[in-house]
Every structure is written in C-alpha cells, then in structure tokens.
Amino acid sequence: xxxxxxxxxxTCGAVALGLAAxxxxxxxxKTEKIYxxxxxxxxxxxxxxxxDRAKWEAALAQxxxxxxxxxRTEPAPDATR
Numbered sequence: 001x002x003x004x005x006x007x008x009x010x011t012c013g014a015v016a017l018g019l020a021a022x023x024x025x026x027x028x029x030k031t032e033k034i035y036x037x038x039x040x041x042x043x044x045x046x047x048x049x050x051x052d053r054a055k056w057e058a059a060l061a062q063x064x065x066x067x068x069x070x071x072r073t074e075p076a077p078d079a080t081r
Contacts, residue, residue, distance in 0.1 A: 043049075044056030065071060 044053045045051050049056040049059070
C-alpha cells in the first residue's frame with residue numbers, strides 16, 4: 001500500500017470515529033412522574049418510640065454499643081508486666 005492509501009484509510013477512520021461520538025442519545029425522561037406510593041414514615045415516628053427522636057437515637061446508640069466487639073470482649077492481659 002502506498003502512503004496515500006494509508007493516509008486516506010486513517011482519515012476515513014478518524015471521520016467515522018468523530019461521527020460516532022456525536023451520536024449520543026438524550027437519556028433524560030420526557031415526562032415528570034409523580035410518586036404515587038405510600039408516604040414513608042421516619043423510624044422514630046413508630047409506636048415503639050412515641051414520636052420521640054431522642055429516645056430513638058438513644059436506642060440506636062445502645063444497639064451500636066452492643067455490636068462493638070471491642071466493648072463486648074474482655075481486654076487482653078497486659079504482656080509488659
């Protein structure tokens with residue numbers, strides 16, 4: 001192949017890639033939909049916590065403390081003594 005054919009092939013390839021890059025399709029929804037499901041309630045609005053956010057946060061903190069392995073296990077004996 002001559003240099004002219006190679007240059008022509010490269011030019012055609014570059015043009016094809018350039019045109020392919022311009023073909024992006026718009027991905028936005030055409031209509032705005034309104035959520036028609038049930039209203040979500042917050043966790044502290046249940047009967048268990050009586051709509052008291054502080055009570056819910058205290059229960060959550062206590063749950064986190066019981067799941068902490070460092071607090072649940074006994075400390076290792078001190079090896080330096």
